[in-house]
Amino acid sequence: MFRKGSARDCWMHDSTPARRIVAVSGWIAQSRNSRNYDRHEKDPSDDAAPWMKSMKSNVWRSRLCVFALVFVSGFTAIAQSPARLTGKIAYIQEGNIWVQVLTEGIRRQLSQGGQAYHPQWSASGHWLSFNQSEKVNVIPIDLFGRNDTITLEADRSAWSPKLDEIAFVDHGALAVLRLEPVIRQKRIVFRQPAPGNIADFEWNPDGTSLAVATTSDGPDRITRLWYVNADGSSSREISFVRPLYSPHFEFAGWSSDGERILLWVGGFSASLAADGLPLVSVSVTSGDLQPVANDIPARVTQARGPGSAVLQYKEYIAVSPFGNRVLVISGFNRNAWTNKRLIAFNTATGNIRVLTDADKAVASCAWSPDGNAIAFAAGPDDREAGGGERAKRALAQRRIWIMNADGQQRRQLTADAKYRDEYPLWSRDGQHIVFMRMDTQNRISVWSVGVYDGTLLKLVDQIMGPAATDSWFGYYGHVAWPGFIAFSQ
Known part of the structure; x- marks a missing residue:
């Protein structure tokens, strides 16, 4: 049985490790005073000696509790x-x-001759692909005894989200090449309908199928949508x-359950x-169509049809790893510094939740690995800026933020006025966010920030080469970061 004021009370009422240690320090002082009183003022023949013996026993018992308390508190701090x-x-x-x-801090050059862009990691991180001179190069990374480079005669490719296999268009057909455990012969999974060509393709979340877009020849050029099994066994429109x-x-993109496909539609x-x-x-089963939002100005509604005005950037879309939620940066206007709000769309119900306020212009977003938190980059919304220095000032105030999946408990992770922060990428354990930084001289570096402690660390000193005077502008304030960087764990 613990008495009031004992070590157990310190533990119960001071819940954090730091407060526990502060409380214990004060309690140790109390124990020391009791010990001094016992040493200097007790008389062996005093009638109160039995009581003092009991107190000494309690003091030593409490000291053991204090030791255990400090040990566990320290262990808790280490674990956190x-x-x-x-x-x-x-x-x-x-x-x-x-x-x-x-973990090594050593960088390694993998290509020569320039004109390389769009690095992509395979699912395992053992292979890296990139585009160069209208071809796709695939290179093994950290594979013992492997130094072969595979060149695909294609201008675009996409890795399976689950296996080390890559899809690409090969002489008008959609092909898939499996690279592990051994390199296998490519398989043709879909042949283009004649006349026409394969315009686009996208893996579903579990890597068992692909969505394929084909465009017909002729004046109408109607685009058709196909569902294709990744093993090539069947396809259907x-x-x-x-x-x-x-x-x-x-x-x-796709919904995380693989039941719906997200499309930008237009002329x-x-x-x-x-x-x-x-x-x-x-x-994908019924062809039922749902608009993601309805915020297109009335003057263009007839020309565009229903739905949300969303810029055609993949980093404006983020699919939750679980459930049916999709993050969308929604808003008409090519200027990336205005009218860009973050919404969450439920692909099963069609419900929409607005997550950010109108005074913020969101630039990119990402779900945490467990789907419980959202990281995003945002700066002030400046509707009056048409470009120039005013737009540059607005973009320079972009920072990395984090919030719960429902938009609550929003907090800012970066705040250095010398930098513009964008494009958050989560670590697999959800404890770090990798992001891009542009300084006042337009030099771009790669950093990480601790989600819980805010610790900042520069990872790469500079990317993309010498800074150009207009590199801050990108395309109306948007920089296509996926074309310049890829992170794998």
Whole structure:
């Protein structure tokens, strides 16, 4: 039985390790005073000696409790400290591909001749692909005894999210090449319908199938949607009711359950598409179509049809690893410093939740690995900026933020006025966020920040080569970061 004021009370009422240690320090002082009183003032023949013996016993018992308390508190503090960030970063430096292993701090150049872009890691992180001179190069990384480079005669490719196999268009057909455990002969999984060509393709979340877009020849150029098994065993067309004046579409992603495909739909006008296209969700079984939102200005609604105006950037879409939630940076206008709010769309119910306020313009977003938190980059919304120094000032205030999946408990992770922070990428354990930083001289570096303790660490000194005077602008304030960096753990 513990008495009031004992070590157990310190433990119960001072819940954090730091407060527990402070409380215990004061209690130790109390114990020391009791010991001194016992040593100097007790008379062996005193009638109170039995009581003092009992007190001495309690003092020593409490000291053991204190020892256990401090030990457990220290253990708790150690357990709560963030793990060291591990993994590999592939990035572009002066037109070539470099890789840096974070635990080693040694960088390695993988390409020559420049013009390399869009690094992508395989599911295991053992292979890296990148585009160069209208071809796709695939290189083994950290595989013992492997130094062969595979060149694919294709201008685009996509890795399976589950296996080390890569899809690409090969002489008009969609092919898949398996690389592990051994390199196998490529398999053809889909042949284009004649006349026409394969315009786009996207893996589903479990890697068992792909969505394929084909475009017919001729004046109409209608884009068709297909569901293709990854083993090539079968394919079928998905018919859906298209929004008015929307003969064309591009893939934005899949829902995490593999039941719906996200599409940007619209015409063939690049000028109209630059301000955003409607984003819709299509069922792979029934072809049922749902608009993701309805925020297109009335003056363009007839020309575009229903749906949300979303810029055609993949980093504007983030699919939750669990459930049916999709993050979308929604808002008409090509200027990335205004009218860009983060919404959460439920692909099963069609419900929409707005997560950020109108005074913030969101630049990119990412789900945590457990789907319970959201990281995003945002700066102030400046509707009056048309470009120039005013737009640059707004973009320079972009910071990394984090919040719960429901938009609550929002907090800012970075705050250095010397940098513009963008493109958050979560570590696998959810304890770190890797992100891009641009300084006032337009030099770009790669950093990480601790989610719980805010510790900042520079990972790569500089990427993309010498800073250009207008590199801050990108395309109306948007920098296509996936074309320059990829992170794998």
